[in-house]
Amino acid sequence: MAHARTAGAPARECAWCGRRFGSGDERRAGRIRCSACGVATTSPWPGDEQLAGAYAAWYRPAGGRFSGAGDAVLKRTRSALASRLHRVLPPGPVLDVGAGDGTLVEAFRRHGRQAAGVDPYAAGGSPHVRAAEFEDIDGAWSAVIFWHSLEHLRRPVQALRHAAALIVPGGVLVVAVPNAGSLQARLFGDRWLALDLPRHLVHLTPPALLTQVRDLGFQVERVSYLRGGQVLFGWLHGIVALLPGHPDLYDAIRRGHARQAPQRPALRLYALAAAVAALPLALTGTLLEAATRTGGTIYLEARRQDLSGEWFRHHFMSMP
Numbered sequence: 001m002a003h004a005r006t007a008g009a010p011a012r013e014c015a016w017c018g019r020r021f022g023s024g025d026e027r028r029a030g031r032i033r034c035s036a037c038g039v040a041t042t043s044p045w046p047g048d049e050q051l052a053g054a055y056a057a058w059y060r061p062a063g064g065r066f067s068g069a070g071d072a073v074l075k076r077t078r079s080a081l082a083s084r085l086h087r088v089l090p091p092g093p094v095l096d097v098g099a100g101d102g103t104l105v106e107a108f109r110r111h112g113r114q115a116a117g118v119d120p121y122a123a124g125g126s127p128h129v130r131a132a133e134f135e136d137i138d139g140a141w142s143a144v145i146f147w148h149s150l151e152h153l154r155r156p157v158q159a160l161r162h163a164a165a166l167i168v169p170g171g172v173l174v175v176a177v178p179n180a181g182s183l184q185a186r187l188f189g190d191r192w193l194a195l196d197l198p199r200h201l202v203h204l205t206p207p208a209l210l211t212q213v214r215d216l217g218f219q220v221e222r223v224s225y226l227r228g229g230q231v232l233f234g235w236l237h238g239i240v241a242l243l244p245g246h247p248d249l250y251d252a253i254r255r256g257h258a259r260q261a262p263q264r265p266a267l268r269l270y271a272l273a274a275a276v277a278a279l280p281l282a283l284t285g286t287l288l289e290a291a292t293r294t295g296g297t298i299y300l301e302a303r304r305q306d307l308s309g310e311w312f313r314h315h316f317m318s319m320p
């Protein structure tokens with residue numbers, strides 16, 4: 001399992017609220033759940049070298065990650081996201097945090113909107129994506145987007161605070177993260193797709209995320225448990241992983257060179273066939289999650305309210 005590759009010291013404090021772990025915090029495979037804020041922190045806490053290895057070329061190869069139509073589907077869904085956000089965001093530049101190869105940034109630019117990305121693991125695929133840490137980025141932005149990237153950051157709350165400092169009044173924060181409080185997370189436990197150890201460092205719940213975003217002075221305008229994507233696939237992956245031999249569907253749909261471990265063709269075929277058979281059950285699970293608002297991802301749009309708080313301090317108090 002993925003967390004077996006995680007070496008290093010156990011996490012000492014909650015990566016979300018900063019509280020020091022004690023005997024009252026629940027230890028689970030590869031993570032510790034904070035009894036104060038409900039967020040789980042990956043443990044052992046991976047070192048820089050180990051994370052660099054976990055993001056090595058196989059994770060996002062230049063030739064594409066997925067076989068068949070997978071990469072094209074990914075590009076189309078990013079394009080749809082950009083089109084929708086372009087309509088609802090105020091005019092001005094947008095910043096995509098954890099931009100990867102720049103698919104979302106390029107989609108915004110096709111609408112004629114100024115857009116840039118930041119990603120410490122950027123491989124130089126797009127001239128508009130800077131290989132840097134988010135906290136080194138400055139400027140005034142109409143929107144900052146964390147599309148499945150917040151959970152990869154070592155200091156996620158500081159990152160949100162930094163975003164609050166960069167977003168102009170009336171601007172929008174967009175976040176999509178896996179929902180560790182979802183039905184599928186609870187059902188599939190240690191085999192849940194979106195645990196993704198050791199790359200995911202925090203495992204968030206809706207109350208923890210929403211409270212933090214509001215505390216930073218944002219008005220939450222939209223919360224969706226489907227829009228963040230990966231909900232149906234999370235079910236498919238989880239159901240297939242319950243079968244004998246625990247086939248890894250996520251690896252099965254990746255191109256040969258983009259897999260974590262070599263996979264025998266027969267096992268790959270077995271995983272794919274099982275996914276087809278599991279589709280009706282996975283659809284049922286997805287609908288159930290949608291109806292009960294416990295979906296596998298949390299998506300939110302939140303608007304920056306006024307000149308108070310982080311934005312004011314950042315832009316005016318720091319002047320000489």
Ligand SMILES: [Zn+2]
Nearest residue numbers: 014017034037
């Ligand atoms: Zn905590």
